[in-house]
Amino acid sequence: MNEITIHAPATVANMVCGFDVLGLCLTEPYDIMKVRLIDQRQVIIHTTDGFPLPMNPALNTAGAPLLEMLAALNQDLGFEVFITKQIKPGSGIGSSAASAAGAVVAANELLGNIFSKEELVRFAMFGEKVASGVKHADNIAPCIYGGVTLIRSIFPLDIIPISSPPLFVTVLHPQIEVRTSDAREILRKEVLLKDAIRQWGNIAGLVAGLMMGDYDLIGRSLEDVIIEPVRSILIPGFDVIKSECKKAGAIGGGISGSGPSIFMLSRDEITAHAMASVMKSVYDQIRVSYHIYVTTVNTQGVSIQHRA
Amino acid sequence: MNEITIHAPATVANMVCGFDVLGLCLTEPYDIMKVRLIDQRQVIIHTTDGFPLPMNPALNTAGAPLLEMLAALNQDLGFEVFITKQIKPGSGIGSSAASAAGAVVAANELLGNIFSKEELVRFAMFGEKVASGVKHADNIAPCIYGGVTLIRSIFPLDIIPISSPPLFVTVLHPQIEVRTSDAREILRKEVLLKDAIRQWGNIAGLVAGLMMGDYDLIGRSLEDVIIEPVRSILIPGFDVIKSECKKAGAIGGGISGSGPSIFMLSRDEITAHAMASVMKSVYDQIRVSYHIYVTTVNTQGVSIQHRA
Numbered sequence: 001m002n003e004i005t006i007h008a009p010a011t012v013a014n015m016v017c018g019f020d021v022l023g024l025c026l027t028e029p030y031d032i033m034k035v036r037l038i039d040q041r042q043v044i045i046h047t048t049d050g051f052p053l054p055m056n057p058a059l060n061t062a063g064a065p066l067l068e069m070l071a072a073l074n075q076d077l078g079f080e081v082f083i084t085k086q087i088k089p090g091s092g093i094g095s096s097a098a099s100a101a102g103a104v105v106a107a108n109e110l111l112g113n114i115f116s117k118e119e120l121v122r123f124a125m126f127g128e129k130v131a132s133g134v135k136h137a138d139n140i141a142p143c144i145y146g147g148v149t150l151i152r153s154i155f156p157l158d159i160i161p162i163s164s165p166p167l168f169v170t171v172l173h174p175q176i177e178v179r180t181s182d183a184r185e186i187l188r189k190e191v192l193l194k195d196a197i198r199q200w201g202n203i204a205g206l207v208a209g210l211m212m213g214d215y216d217l218i219g220r221s222l223e224d225v226i227i228e229p230v231r232s233i234l235i236p237g238f239d240v241i242k243s244e245c246k247k248a249g250a251i252g253g254g255i256s257g258s259g260p261s262i263f264m265l266s267r268d269e270i271t272a273h274a275m276a277s278v279m280k281s282v283y284d285q286i287r288v289s290y291h292i293y294v295t296t297v298n299t300q301g302v303s304i305q306h307r308a
Numbered sequence: 309m310n311e312i313t314i315h316a317p318a319t320v321a322n323m324v325c326g327f328d329v330l331g332l333c334l335t336e337p338y339d340i341m342k343v344r345l346i347d348q349r350q351v352i353i354h355t356t357d358g359f360p361l362p363m364n365p366a367l368n369t370a371g372a373p374l375l376e377m378l379a380a381l382n383q384d385l386g387f388e389v390f391i392t393k394q395i396k397p398g399s400g401i402g403s404s405a406a407s408a409a410g411a412v413v414a415a416n417e418l419l420g421n422i423f424s425k426e427e428l429v430r431f432a433m434f435g436e437k438v439a440s441g442v443k444h445a446d447n448i449a450p451c452i453y454g455g456v457t458l459i460r461s462i463f464p465l466d467i468i469p470i471s472s473p474p475l476f477v478t479v480l481h482p483q484i485e486v487r488t489s490d491a492r493e494i495l496r497k498e499v500l501l502k503d504a505i506r507q508w509g510n511i512a513g514l515v516a517g518l519m520m521g522d523y524d525l526i527g528r529s530l531e532d533v534i535i536e537p538v539r540s541i542l543i544p545g546f547d548v549i550k551s552e553c554k555k556a557g558a559i560g561g562g563i564s565g566s567g568p569s570i571f572m573l574s575r576d577e578i579t580a581h582a583m584a585s586v587m588k589s590v591y592d593q594i595r596v597s598y599h600i601y602v603t604t605v606n607t608q609g610v611s612i613q614h615r616a
Contacts, residue, residue, distance in 0.1 A: 019508075202461075
């Protein structure tokens with residue numbers, strides 16, 4: 001085997017009250033990536049998607065992690081990568097993480113799975129560094145592990161997969177760009193202790209609710225008193241969508257990653273489609289173009305489609 | 309039945325990374341309380357322990373909750389309460405909470421269990437208000453529910469029992485007083501966002517570790533970058549005890565509630581006694597008197613000993 005095709009799925013970072021530490025893997029959308037083992041010590045990037053991303057592997061979110069992997073290997077081999085991005089960059093559903101995670105999972109398969117998932121996350125974080133200047137793993141980890149993951153700590157890296165009941169996810173992607181770096185800059189460096197306490201009560205409740213399969217507790221815990229009040233200003237129609245979706249039966253939801261995408265969790269597929277209708281009707285009125293996904297939690301993460 | 313005797317156990321609030329939201333019930337020490345149903349609409353407090361606590365029921369931590377209960381009942385009955393405190397006030401292991409929780413659980417038994425545990429917590433919080441000026445439930449809830457409890461929110465009250473593996477607890481109670489109100493005042497009102505993120509990663513890890521029975525994860529998560537660095541200054545020998553206990557095999561631990569007590573968790577009884585030796589040797593050197601308890605997590609909470 002010297003060529004492999006994978007799907008690298010979108011992810012929802014933060015999950016409302018878990019800023020920088022929680023993430024959720026989606027079934028759709030996903031990038032399609034083909035990775036080929038070559039015998040020169042280099043990484044070559046090809047794209048077929050038309051997005052204006054850097055082709056220099058050191059500056060590319062799929063390339064940088066593979067260069068790190070090659071440095072760790074110290075062998076005469078390299079990778080040629082063909083990327084068909086379907087997750088639009090800047091969408092807030094882990095576009096850069098999908099490229100990085102997909103590349104390292106595919107490469108590891110070609111090498112006979114010599115690296116652990118945790119090691120793959122370490123390599124893939126170099127892609128996030130290229131994309132946003134910060135090594136974060138709240139999209140990378142769920143993309144590689146599947147399901148819901150907790151990044152208890154980045155230094156040292158400590159990833160904990162969190163079990164969850166079946167969840168349907170409706171994602172609205174407004175076709176506006178919010179840069180991760182801008183979304184970070186508008187946050188205050190200090191927060192009120194009382195708000196931080198409320199937030200850690202909520203994340204503890206969310207983790208307990210997910211592990212117990214208690215949808216009501218999950219819903220009560222999906223509250224963010226620190227980040228959402230600031231960032232939601234950048235997202236047209238956010239408050240209306242959130243309150244209307246709650247009325248229409250959503251478990252809860254909020255900003256996906258640093259936005260502009262909004263996600264809502266539902267117990268069943270019918271409710272998830274009702275969320276899509278709510279989102280559609282709000283966005284048709286405010287005349288911003290958008291894309292909506294109705295999908296599920298993906299417990300597998302990056303999936304292998306084809307080996308050759 | 310018009311008289312009941314109960315044991316109201318000590319509790320460890322905060323559990324290091326869960327300031328104001330997590331609490332743990334201990335098997336020992338406990339207060340002994342006898343509550344008698346009387347036919348006058350009043351609460352009478354008797355003590356046999358010699359602690360200089362207010363006998364006016366409105367100012368007593370057992371009395372205030374019972375007055376609230378009487379107000380809710382609107383019947384011609386009252387309670388006579390006999391308290392033998394064994395949990396020293398100001399110890400940081402939930403002395404006031406034990407009186408409040410014990411009183412309401414006993415009274416509720418005498419009334420035929422007409423109130424839910426959550427309602428009992430609501431009544432008992434009036435005792436905490438009397439004791440420290442703040443209605444908090446992180447000692448009350450574990451005392452009433454047993455085990456580990458999460459107070460996701462106080463307003464509205466949302467209590468979530470968290471399952472845990474068997475845990476042994478070693479508690480050092482230095483015989484110095486740290487007033488809860490003083491221990492609160494030295495805290496900063498604002499915290500760094502990056503520290504808050506680290507803290508909510510840890511509490512999420514702690515809840516996951518408890519529910520999965522993963523002792524290593526519990527240990528890694530027992531880290532407090534916000535409260536402990538400030539409050540531990542008030543506790544002689546804190547840093548030495550913590551590092552020596554970790555070396556001697558503790559899962560982890562820290563300040564119990566607002567101090568001055570220090571608690572350490574262990575996987576087994578032998579290690580829990582080794583913790584006691586470490587604590588003893590440190591405190592014998594610094595010449596502060598102390599008391600040490602080697603106990604377990606109490607999954608029952610307030611327990612009924614005798615009915616008459």
